[in-house]
Amino acid sequence: MGKKKKRKMQLPFRLNILFIFVFALFSLLILQLGVVQILNGEAAQDQINETENTQASISVPRGLMYDRFGNLILDNESTRSITYTPPKNGDSAAERLDLAEKLGEYITMEEEFEELDKLIRERDKKEYWYMLNAKEAGERLTEEELGLDTSEQYKITLDKITAEDYNEYDWSDPVLLNVVAIKKELDAASEFSPHIVKNENVTEKEYALVSEHLYELTGIDASIDWNRVSKVDDTFSTFIGDITSTNEGIPSENQDFYLTRGYSRNDRVGKSGLEQEYESVLTGQKEIIEYVTNNNGVIVGQNTVIDGKSGSDLILTVDIELQSELDKIVQEELESYYNQNPSENRYMEDALVAMLDPQTGDVLALSGAHRTEDNEYVDHSYRTIYDQHLPGSTIKGATVLAALDSGVMSPGEQIYDRPIKIANDPEKSSWSNNLGYVDDIEALEQSSNVYMFNVAIRLASANYQYGEKLSGFNWDSFQTLRNYYNQFGLGVETGIDLPYESTGVVGDPDNGGLLLDLAIGQYDTYTTLQLAQYVSTIANDGYRVRPHIVKEVRESNASKDTLGPVIESFDTDILNRVVMDDAYIARVQEGFKRVVSEGTASSHWGNNEYKVAAKTGTAQNEFYADGNIQSTYNLSLVGYAPYDEPEVAFAIVIPKTGTGNDQNGIHHEIGNRIIEKYFELKEERDEAGVTENLNEEIIEEN
Known part of the structure; x- marks a missing residue:
C-alpha cells in the first residue's frame, strides 16, 4: 500500500515541472511578440512598405539649324518608336524570349527576309540554342572548366555549340529570325533606361497593335522619337554632319565622357560636323522621370522631376x-x-x-x-x-x-x-x-x-x-x-x-x-x-x-x-x-x-x-x-x-x-x-x- 501511495505522489510533481516549463516558454513568446509589436512594429511595417526611387531620362528633339537669312536647313521629323525598359531587378533570358515572341506577333524588324537575315549572327544562333538547351550545353564542360567564373564558362560553352546544334532550328523561318532579332534588342537594354527596339519604319498598324497590347508586354512602350531631316537635300550636308543610329548609341571611345554628362548608352549623339561640334547645345535637356518601386521591383508610381526641353537652335553664317x-x-x-x-x-x-x-x-x-x-x-x-x-x-x-x-x-x-x-x-x-x-x-x-x-x-x-x-x-x-x-x-x-x-x-x-x-x-x-x-x-x-x-x-x-x-x-x-x-x-x-x-x-x-x-x-x-x-x-x-x-x-x-x-x-x-x-x-x-x-x-x- 505504501509503495502505491508513493508513486501517486511523484506524478503530479512532474506535471508541475512540465507546466512551469511550458508556461515559461509561452511567457517568453508573448514577451517577444510584445517587443516586436510595441517597440519594432513601426520599423517592421516600414520595411514591408519600403519603396525605392529610381530616375530615368527621356530624349527630346534636337535643336534645328537655319541659314544666315533664317531659312530652315535641318529639321526634326517625328517617328513612331517601340521601346523596352527592363524591370529594376532584371529579368531572365527566358522572360525576354517570351516577351520577344509576344512582341514578334505585332512588329517586324525588317520587311525583307534578306535584311532580316543580316541582323542575325552566328553567335545569336548559338545563344538561342543555348537558351533552350542549357542543361545539355552545361554537361559539355569539363570539371576544370566548371571551376572558371561564370562569364568564362559561358564563352567556352558557346564555343562548343556547333552549326549542327543550332541548325536544329529552321533559320529560313522569318518568324524565328524576327523573334531572335527582337530579343537582341531586349538584351541590349539597360535597367530603367528606355531602349529603342525599333524606330525606323514602324508602321501605323504596328504602333497601334503594340499600344493596344501593352498590358501583356511588360516593359514595352509605344512612343514618339525624332529623326533628322534636311530641308535642302544634300546641300552643305558634309558640314552639318550626322548623329549616331540607335544601334550605335554613344561612341565607345567617348563613353565615359557622355555617361558622366547624363547620357544613356543607347542615346544618339553627333558623330561628325556641326552635329558633333555643337552636341552640348543641340541635345537639349532630357525629361527626367522618377519611378517608384516596391521591394519586388514592381513600379508603383512615377512623377516628372525635370521637364524636358528641346535642344537649342543654330543660326549658321552660311547663305x-x-x-x-x-x-x-x-x-x-x-x-x-x-x-x-x-x-x-x-x-x-x-x-x-x-x-x-x-x-x-x-x-x-x-x-x-x-x-x-x-x-x-x-x-x-x-x-x-x-x-x-x-x-x-x-x-x-x-x-x-x-x-x-x-x-x-x-x-x-x-x-x-x-x-x-x-x-x-x-x-x-x-x-x-x-x-x-x-x-x-x-x-x-x-x-x-x-x-x-x-x-x-x-x-x-x-x-x-x-x-x-x-x-x-x-x-x-x-x-x-x-x-x-x-x-x-x-x-x-x-x-x-x-x-x-x-x-x-x-x-x-x-x-x-x-x-x-x-x-x-x-x-x-x-x-x-x-x-x-x-x-x-x-x-x-x-x-x-x-x-x-x-x-x-x-x-x-x-x-x-x-x-x-x-x-x-x-x-x-x-x-x-x-x-x-x-x-x-x-x-x-x-x-x-x-x-x-x-x-x-x-x-x-x-x-x-x-x-x-x-x-x-x-x-x-x-x-x-x-x-x-x-x-x-x-x-x-x-x-x-x-x-x-x-x-x-x-x-x-x-x-x-x-x-x-x-x-x-x-x-x-x-x-x-x-x-x-x-x-x-x-x-x-x-x-x-x-x-x-x-x-x-x-x-x-x-
Whole structure:
C-alpha cells in the first residue's frame, strides 16, 4: 500500500515541472511578440512598405539649324518608336524570349527576309540554342572548366555549340529570325533606361497593335522619337554632319565622357560636323522621370522631376542659296573642263571652293565637287578643310610681305627677271623670260618666280652664283619664311568650328634649293580653307579672323516659323594681327588688284564689274599612279571683292588638271561665276528688303 501511495505522489510533481516549463516558454513568446509589436512594429511595417526611387531620362528633339537669312536647313521629323525598359531587378533570358515572341506577333524588324537575315549572327544562333538547351550545353564542360567564373564558362560553352546544334532550328523561318532579332534588342537594354527596339519604319498598324497590347508586354512602350531631316537635300550636308543610329548609341571611345554628362548608352549623339561640334547645345535637356518601386521591383508610381526641353537652335553664317548655286557651278565647270580632254585630264577629280566674309570670318559657302571612277559627280565639300594641295603662286603675296618686313627687299626695289640655276638642279625661271625688271608690286602683277627666288636667297643669307651651290645658306630661313606664312593662316589651324581640320603638310628639306620652291608655293601644301583665310587676311588689312559656321545659338521655339531669343552670339574673333607696316600690306593689295586689271588674270576678268583683286597659281604636281610618275598641275586662285571695301573673299583649288596652260582655266571660270552669283543674290535681296538681322518675328516660310 505504501509503495502505491508513493508513486501517486511523484506524478503530479512532474506535471508541475512540465507546466512551469511550458508556461515559461509561452511567457517568453508573448514577451517577444510584445517587443516586436510595441517597440519594432513601426520599423517592421516600414520595411514591408519600403519603396525605392529610381530616375530615368527621356530624349527630346534636337535643336534645328537655319541659314544666315533664317531659312530652315535641318529639321526634326517625328517617328513612331517601340521601346523596352527592363524591370529594376532584371529579368531572365527566358522572360525576354517570351516577351520577344509576344512582341514578334505585332512588329517586324525588317520587311525583307534578306535584311532580316543580316541582323542575325552566328553567335545569336548559338545563344538561342543555348537558351533552350542549357542543361545539355552545361554537361559539355569539363570539371576544370566548371571551376572558371561564370562569364568564362559561358564563352567556352558557346564555343562548343556547333552549326549542327543550332541548325536544329529552321533559320529560313522569318518568324524565328524576327523573334531572335527582337530579343537582341531586349538584351541590349539597360535597367530603367528606355531602349529603342525599333524606330525606323514602324508602321501605323504596328504602333497601334503594340499600344493596344501593352498590358501583356511588360516593359514595352509605344512612343514618339525624332529623326533628322534636311530641308535642302544634300546641300552643305558634309558640314552639318550626322548623329549616331540607335544601334550605335554613344561612341565607345567617348563613353565615359557622355555617361558622366547624363547620357544613356543607347542615346544618339553627333558623330561628325556641326552635329558633333555643337552636341552640348543641340541635345537639349532630357525629361527626367522618377519611378517608384516596391521591394519586388514592381513600379508603383512615377512623377516628372525635370521637364524636358528641346535642344537649342543654330543660326549658321552660311547663305544656303549661295551654297546651292555654288555647288552647281563647281560641278558644271569640273564636268565641262574634264570633258574637253578626258585623256589628258584623267586624274582630275576635284574642284574645291571656299567663300568667306573677310571682315567677320563668316563662312558663306564651302563647296567641293568630286568626279568618281564612273564619271559621276558627287558632293565632297569636306575636302575644302581636309585635303591639302600645292598652292602655286597664290601665296606670293605672303612671300612679298616676308621680304618687305624682314628688310631683305625694299618697297619698289627692282630685280631683273632672269633664270636661276643652282648646282645640279634644273634651271628655274618665271612663266615668261620677257618680264624684265620687276619690283614687288610688278612681281605680283606678272607673277615673277625669279623675284621670289631672290627673296628666298636673301632670307637664307646665301651667296648665289649661276650653276653653283648656294654657299653660306642659313637653314633657319625655312622656319623664318614659314613663320610669316603662319601669320596668315598657312600651315596652321584656321580655328573653324568643326571637329577636325587639316593643317597641310610641311616638308623636311634636304637641300637649300627647296626654299626657292617654298617661296613660290611648290613645296608645303595647304587646304582650300587655309588659302581663303590667307587672302582674307590680306583683304582685311592684316587682321586674321577665325572662320566660323555658327553665327548664333537661339532658344528652341514651338513654331518653326519663328526664331527664339538669342542665347549666344559669336562675334568676330581676331586671331592675330600680321606684325608689319600697313604700307607693305597696301602694296600687296595693289599687286593683287593689278593682277586682275592688267596682269596675268586680266584676260579672264576684263568683263567682271565687281572690282576683284586676285592672285593666280599653277603648281606642278607629281604623283605615282598607273605604274609611273604622273606629272599634272594644280590650278588655284585666291581673291576678294570689292577691292576697296572687301565683303567677300574666295579660294579655288583644282588639283591634277593635267596641263599648265591656264588660258582657258577652270579656276577663272569658277571665280567669275561665283563672284557674279554672290553680288546678283545680294542685289536681289537688297531690292526685296531681305536682311541678315534676324529677330523673334515670324520669318519667311521655306
